[in-house]
Amino acid sequence: MGATLSFGESNYGSQVAINHGQIINQVYQPNLDDKLRVVHGAAFDSYVDQHEDECFPGTRTDILRQIKDWASSPQGRCIFWLNGMAGTGKSTISRTIAQAFRMEGQLGASFFFQRGEGDRGNATRFFTTVANQLMAHIPELRPLIQKVLQNDPNISTKSLSEQFKQLILQPLGEIAQTVPQVQRVVVVVDALDECAPEQDVRMLLHLLPQIKKSPVIQIRIFVTSRPELPIRLGFRKISQVEYQDIILHNIPRPVIEHDMSIFIHHKLMTIREEHDLPSLWPDQKSIRALIQMAVPLFIFATTICRFIADHNWDPEERLNKVLEYQNLSLSSKLDGTYLPILDQLLIDVDGMTEKQELISDFQRIIGAIILLFEPLSLEALAKMLDIPESKICVRLKSLHSVLHIPENKTSPVRMLHLSFRDFLVDSNACDKTPFYVDENQTHQQLTTRCLAVCRSMRKNMCALSSDGIRRVDICPKAINHYLSPELQYACRYWAYHLIEIKDVDSMIDEALIFLQKHFLHWVEGMSLLGLISEVLGSLDHLQSAIPDHKHSGMSAFLQDAKRFIRKNRQIADEAPLQLYCAGLIFAPQKSIIRKEFESELPNWIYQVPEINKNWSAELQALESQSNSVHWVANSVHSVVSSVHSVALSPDGRILASSSGDQTVRLWDTATGGLQQTLEGHRVYLSHDEIVRLWDTATGALQQTLEGHSNTVDLVANSLHSVTFSPDGRILASGANDKTVRLWNTVTGGLQQTLEGHSGSVYSVAFSPDGRLLASGSRDLTVRLWNTATGGLQQTLEGHFELVSSVTFSPNGRLLASGSWDHIVQLWDTAIGGLQYTLKGHSGPVSSVAFSPDGRLLASGSYDSTVRLWDSTISGLQQTLEGHSDPVQSVAFSPNGQLLASGSWDYIVRLWDPATGDLQQTLEGHSDTVHLVAFSPDGGLLASSSWDHTIRLWNIATGGLQQTLKGHSTIISIAFSPDGRLLASSSGDKILRLWDTATGALQQTLKGHSSIVFSVAFSPDGRLLASGSSDETVRLWDTAIGGLQQTLEGHSSIVFSVAFSPDCRLLASGSSDKTVRLWDIPTGNLQATLDTEGTVTKLKFSRDGSNLITNLGTFGFQSRHIKHAANAFFKTPAISIEQGQWINMNGKNILWLHPEFRPSCSAIHGDSIALGHDSGRISFLRFRL
Incomplete structure (x- = not known):
């Protein structure tokens, strides 16, 4: 401060x-654009790809002409899809046309996907990277995109549809007034087939055609890929008028032979000159043979020419070696490409022992290179594999034709073409070459080595001076200094290597031992790298790969770890060392993570607040604000829209919520991430008389069903809820007239009128078997009715405000009710007993819904959050003895040995701060107690209330001494x-x-x-x-x-x-x-x-x-x-900063979880007392 x-x-x-x-x-000051996380090696002209070839002059002329005509034509379609099988030269064409469009000022952006190159192998940062390049090409976009970053700094972590809408589509639409004339801009997307997972490929193909909506900037998208099934299916869903395509491997053979001839002639002539070979080398017969061996794969020509050109070998011998394979019966063109290169490795290797050592080294080193999720430098690779650099250099010496091996040992070693990996891991390769790479074995070795590297991690790896230092204030150079490249790789990918192992059981014990000792260190590392959002995914993948019945210890650890991450993801991303502070201090007493890492608690605290023994039923809290989503713990505040209705998908993976901002949002229940925002209704209750059907995978509007009459609006003010019976034969409605009515959906006739409520009926729901109907009312009750007879079965009482929503669990045994008292209650439908009370919302609960398996319960509220609860946990909300309503005021006695608290429950309580024990309860006020104060000698306590009185209490006896009236x-x-x-x-x-x-x-x-x-x-x-x-x-x-x-x-x-x-x-x-x-x-x-x-x-x-x-x-x-x-x-002192941080000696040291944020607080020396809306009092003591 x-x-x-x-x-x-x-x-x-x-x-x-x-x-x-x-x-x-030094303190790192990030630029606003730094929040736009980009993939720096994805552009066509990136440093890592600077030596990649473009089309040789005189080749591919017809294809290049078609592409240029498409891009420049006013009638050109939105997308040009160039597809062809592996090695047909797609990326070379992409680089050529990208360079050509840049020279003409038409290239807006390029993204070259590449599997095994980290984020180039997925779409996580595709739109952020494209947006960053578009800003440079179209300056008018920069202020608009920067505005998005200011309003939603976490946009880079949102779903692809949200990124596309906010970073691409909307800014392009908004610049129509500032751009004087129509501009055509090309975006090049290469190797879409190397993007994973398939769902993201499908999403990209759904979103990209929408870019045609831009009125002034005409975006043309050039896409290349192999003809993989997901991509073919994706293009089938795109209208033919929106794209044109060329299939490379269907181009007439003479055209390919012509282009191949030009390329091979040029390369061989260059080799002849560089090696000072005879003028007649090579003869035309050899050239023709090479061309026939190569067609239609340009990767063959490129790779073999590199192989022949290697200065460490005789080109004539190498050419002759390649030609030996022309008459062999090869199962694929790739055999002819790579077998000559691999076979020459064994030439001049004498003795079986030496051959076995060479093959073993190849499988360990090259196997790792081709299966790494991200390339490593020679230096990092040596440390990762625990193999001397010198040995790796020797083994790579003869592989320059298939690997890019930089002279700089800190630059990554990478494959020149993905087909090399495809060849080596093909199960048929084991019969063709001893260098076959066993994927399963290699992933197991990499998992072991990743865990070994990660064992070097410890608490506070970057030697930060304070536990509250924000990640954005840490210089990236400092992070890279303390987290070496191999450690960064191991941190991010160890779990993914593990799940690729077929016999995963063999690694579980080793992984569990690692997690028990280094889980928090690993999460700290991921947080420092800005990858906290990937931790939950890693844990989910691990859990899905492990059979519960075999590894109960690992399953329990992962379950607890997931709860821990869900609770602390936001603060771990903001201030990584809070994992050891807020993370451990506010974890449940029986949390496995808390028990395993209790020794990591900071030494500046010696009294922590009393915490529930187990995790509560609340799994997640989702908040939507200003078209962005953040955890409830987020410190950003702005106007939000209340949540009116929630529903879970049949598999429980997607949660839909509707709100007052006239949108429907789709959420990932595992991560809490916003997946889609569906816009279309004019008002949130769909009084626009239209029913809309949406594709939850893409967010596309599938159907618009119109036909409701205006009579819907006539009853909108009186009819609160309608629902169909499971068989669809009955429609139930609840209304302001205090009745529930059952209607025959075939005839439209009224079947039953259920009377009994004394207030408006706000919600109705059928049991799964249709035999019961539940109704929630303004009269504060829930009633269960027999649908056959219309008789009242149960009256459930317990809420303090109107019951706004009711729903049955899938098995019908539980009924959930949501109320304006901010509470969700679970009832036993057989006996009518209250099972659990779920507290957490700070506003009226508007909707509740079970997942199909009954394990999850979702609740939506006017506090603008959606909360997910585990309905299977008993003892859900262990309540510490205290106030039953929010605490309004707290004060320490002069000697600090007592704390007084006043609450909405009209009661004053006295506590022992050292133990947290309740000492006295002082009752007498008839309204909220909002002020408490001790006399200087500690003998009297004054309490002030909204009942307009001040009461003076004798601390020794607890007796009321005076009541002061007048104000x-x-x-x-x-x-x-x-x-x-x-x-x-x-x-x-x-x-x-x-x-x-x-x-x-x-x-x-x-x-x-x-x-x-x-x-x-x-x-x-x-x-x-x-x-x-x-x-x-x-x-x-x-x-x-x-x-x-x-x-x-x-x-x-x-x-x-x-x-x-x-x-x-x-x-x-x-x-x-x-x-x-x-x-x-x-x-x-x-x-x-x-x-x-x-x-x-x-x-x-x-x-x-x-x-x-x-x-x-x-x-x-x-x-x-x-x-x-x-x-x-x-x-030096302690204070509370903005209600979210405890500050000591001028530094933030402890972030307060939302449920521990105070409604009031008091500080006495080294102690802090926090009063909460829940009625709880928390005590903390610090070493100043």
């Missing part, structure tokens, strides 16, 4: 800055130093002084023109200070009640006032974000401290050297402030 101090009577000024510590001697709404109370007087302020603009012994009113002080928010006695008790919304501070004589001074200077409400111990200074805190210091004898302003927020709590330390506020503690460098050049500095 920073602060600026300016003096009222001088020209001096000083800056007070809080030093949060430098990280590796309207009481705003502030304070004891005099000797405890004989109590001052109170009110919304009636008046201050009152009371005799605490007799309860008599001593003085009535009038003078403020608006609400008085704060009062404080001077240490000698002679003066009383008051702060008001009239922006003034007033000083009163407590003996006679006279006004002494009016201090003016604040520009907003004065929320807090405090005297210095020597009575010379008065401090006042205001919503104008200043603290002002006044000289009491003269009334002059001495200093103004600019703050980052409103100071609502203010007091001096006992020696007067510190000013303690809710925003932190500031110390005086001089006792006489007007003579100090630098009057304030931040001092």
Whole structure:
């Protein structure tokens, strides 16, 4: 926190800055564009692909002409699809036309997919990368995309459809007014078949044609791929008028032979010149043979020419070696491409032992290179495989024709073409070459090595100076310094190598031992790398690969780990070291992760709050805001729309929620990620008389069914809920007339009228077998009816507000009810008993829905969240003894040995902060208790309530001593130093002084023109200070009640006032974000401290050297402030920052989970008490 101090009577000024510590001697300041996560090697002209070939002059002329004509024609279709089998030259054509379009100023973006190249092998960052390049090509897009990043910094982690809509489609539509004329821009997408998984390929093919909607910027998309089935099916769903295609392997053979001849002639002539070979080399017969061997695979020509050109060998011998294969019976063209290269490795290798060693090394080294999910440098590869660099260099020496082996040992070694891997791992290859690579064995070896590398991880790997340091403030160079390339790889991919093993059982024990010791270290590493969103996916994949009955220990660990990550994903991404702080402190007592890593708890805390023993039923909380989604814990706040209805897909993987912003959103129940936003209805209840059907995979509008009559609108105000019976024969409706009606759907006739509710019926639901009907009403009850007879079976009572939603579990044994009391309740339908109460929402619950297997329950609320609950957990919400409603006020006794709390439940409770035990319950108020305060000797407690009374309690006996009446709404109370007087302020603009012994009113002080928010006695008790919304501070004589001074200077409400111990200074805190210091004898302003927020709590330390506020503690460098050049500095203390962080010594150290965020708080020395909306009180103590 920073602060600026300016003096009222001088020209001096000083800056007070809080030093949060430098990280590796520098603080990284990320650019806004850094939030747009891109794949840096994906563009056609990237450094990693700079040596890749383009089409040789004179070749592919007809294809290139067709592509250029398509791109320049006003009638050109949106997409051009070039498809062909492996090795036919698709990527070479892509690079050629990308270069040509760039030279002509038409290239907007390019993305070259490549399996085994990290994020180039998936679509996670496809749209962010394309958007980043489009910004550079079309400058008008930059401010629009940057605005998206400002509104939703996490857009890069959203679903593909959300990224496409916000980063591509909407910005292109918005620039229509700023771009003077129509522009045609080409986007090149190469090797779409190398994108995984198939669902993402399908999604891309669904989204990309929509780009034609852009009115001014005409985007043309050039796509290449192999003719894989998912891609063929994807294009079949695209209208033929939206794309044209060419199939490379169907091009007439003479055309291919012509192009191949030009290419091979040129390459061989170059080899002849470089090796000073005879002018007649090679003869035409050899050239013709090579051409026939190559057609139609350009990869053959390219690879074989590299093989012949290798300077370490004789080109003539190598050409002759290749031609030996022309008459062999080869099963595929790839055999002729790669067998000559592999067979030559064994030439001149004598002895079986040497051959076996060579083959073994090849399988370990090259097997790893072709199966890595991301290429590694020679240096990193050696450390990953635990093989000397020198040995790897020797084994790679003869493979330059199939691998890119850079001279720089820190650059990655990568395959030149994916077909090399395809050949080596083909099960038929084991009969053709001893160099066959066993995928299963190689993945097992890589898993073992990844785990070995990850065992070097420890807590705080980057040596951060504070547990609250944000990841975005850590210099990327520091992360790369402490997390080596091989460690980064192992962190990200060890689980994926493990699940590729067929006999996964053999690795489970090793993996479990690793997780038990390094789980948090691994998650910290993933967080530092910005990959926390991938952790849950890794855990899910692991769990799905492990049979529960064989590995119960691993299954239990993974289940607990998933709950831990769901709860802490947001803060781990923001501040990774909070995994060991907030993550462990707020984990349930019986959490496996908490038990395993308890020794990692920070040493600055020695009393943690009491936590439930088990995980609650709440699995996730999903919040939608401003077209973005974030965890409920997110600190970003803006206007949100309430959730009106929720439903789970049959497999439980997708949750649909509808809300007041007229959209339907689809969520991934495993990760909490937003998958789709469906827009179309004009109002959220579909009073637009239209039913719409959507494809949940793509978000496409499939059908629009119109036909509802206007009579729907006529009854919309009275009809709250309708539902069909399972067999579709009965329609039930609930309405304002307090009845439930059953209708015959065939005849339209009324079958039954169910009467019994005393209020409007808001929700109806049939049991799965159709025998029961549940109804929820404004009368606070749920009723169960027999649908055959219309008889009332059960009346379920327990809610405190209207019941807005009811639903049965799939087996009919449970009924869930959601209410405006913010609670979801689960009932036993057989006996009508309440089974569980689910608390967590902060607004009315509008909808509830079970998953098809009954394990998940979703609830939607007007608090704008959707929450997922595990309905199988018993003892769901273990409630610690305390208040039954939100806590409004807490205060420590002067010696810190007691804490008082006041609540909406009208009760005052006294607690032992050391143990958390309840000491006394003080009852008497008839409304919310919103203020509590101890007398200076700790013998009395004053409590103020919305019942317009102040009550004085004897702490020793718990007895009520006095009830003070006279105010309207009481705003502030304070004891005099000797405890004989109590001052109170009110919304009636008046201050009152009371005799605490007799309860008599001593003085009535009038003078403020608006609400008085704060009062404080001077240490000698002679003066009383008051702060008001009239922006003034007033000083009163407590003996006679006279006004002494009016201090003016604040520009907003004065929320807090405090005297210095020597009575010379008065401090006042205001919503104008200043603290002002006044000289009491003269009334002059001495200093103004600019703050980052409103100071609502203010007091001096006992020696007067510190000013303690809710925003932190500031110390005086001089006792006489007007003579100090630098009057304030931040001092060691604890405070609560923005209700989300506990701050110590000027640094955020502990993030508060949403359920532990305080409705009120009190600090006493090293202790903090937090009062919560749940009625709970939490205690924490710190080592200062």
